[in-house]
Amino acid sequence: xxxxxxxxxxxxxxxxxxxxxxxxxxxxxxxxxxxxxxxxxxxxxxxxxxxxxxxxxxxxxxxxxxxxxxxxxxxxxxxxxxxxxxxxxxxxxxxxxxxxxxxxxxxxxxxxxxxxxxxxxxxxxxxxxxxxxxxxxxxxxxx
Numbered sequence: 001x002x003x004x005x006x007x008x009x010x011x012x013x014x015x016x017x018x019x020x021x022x023x024x025x026x027x028x029x030x031x032x033x034x035x036x037x038x039x040x041x042x043x044x045x046x047x048x049x050x051x052x053x054x055x056x057x058x059x060x061x062x063x064x065x066x067x068x069x070x071x072x073x074x075x076x077x078x079x080x081x082x083x084x085x086x087x088x089x090x091x092x093x094x095x096x097x098x099x100x101x102x103x104x105x106x107x108x109x110x111x112x113x114x115x116x117x118x119x120x121x122x123x124x125x126x127x128x129x130x131x132x133x134x135x136x137x138x139x140x141x142x143x
Contacts, residue, residue, distance in 0.1 A: 001044070001046060001047050001048065001143060002042070002043065002044065002047045002123065003047065003048055003049060003050075003123070003124040003125070003126065003128075003129040004039065004043065004047060004048075004049035004050070004066075004121060004122065004123060004124055005049055005050045005052055005060075005112070005113060005121070005122045005123075005124050006028060006049050006050070006051055006052065006064060006087065006120070006121055007052045007054040007119075007120045007121070007122075008051070008052070008053065008054065009053070009054050009055045009056060010053045010055075010056050010057055011055075011056060014053070015051050015053065015061040015062045015089070015092075018051060018062070018064065018087070018088075018089045019062070019089040019092075021088065021089070022088070023067075023088060024067075024086075024088065025064075025067040025068070025086045025087050025088030025089075026086060026087065026088075027068075027073065027074060027075075027084050027085075027086050028040065028084045028085055028086070028087055028121070029073050029074060029075040029076075029084050030073070030075055030084075031073070031082065031084060031120055031121055032082060033119065033120060033121075035119060036119055036120045036121035036122075037081075037082060037083055037121075039121045039122065039123060040070050040083060040084060040085045040121055041070045041083060043066045043069065043070065043085050044066065044069070045066055045067065045068075045069060046065055046066060047065065047066045048063055048064070048065050048090065048129075048142050048143065049063070049064050049065070049066070049087065049124070050062075050063065050064075050124065050132065051063070051064050051089070052113070058098060058099040058100070059096040059097060059098045059099065060093055060096065060097040060102075060132060060136065061092070061093055061096055062089055062090070062091065062092050062093055063089075063090040063091050063092075063093065063138075063141075063142055064087040064088060064089055064090055065087065065088060065090050065142070066085050066086070066087055067086050067087060067088045068085060068086030069085060070083040070084065070085050071083060071084065071085075072084075090142055091138075091142070093136040093137075093138060094136060094137040094138055095135070095136050095137040096136070097132055097135045097136045099113065101135060102114060102132070102135075105131065105135070107127070107128075107131045108128055108131060108132070111124065111125075111128045112124070129141070129143075
């Protein structure tokens, strides 16, 4: 299983909205960056990811998982270049993990959130996953 990070502005799509979508989950639509799209094409059912509030909050607030493989993005209208996956909420982070704390942790200095801050869908290494879960006081993190 791979790990990912999904960035969303809470004013557009919040963690509370993601949780409210339930087991069915939601399409992760609106991504218009080729690298982020390619990241979604690489995802597998059950891959876990961090849900990150960007701009307002700047913190990891929850864990999601991929529940549908890459498919045409319904918001892309007649443009077949854009695809998305569906994700569903798994659980809240017991302790929110701020961007400031991530940047202060030397173990996370190469994390895409630090080095490629604008990328909306990012890979997370296994080591980064475990470290962020530790920082978020998540016992027995989902893998």
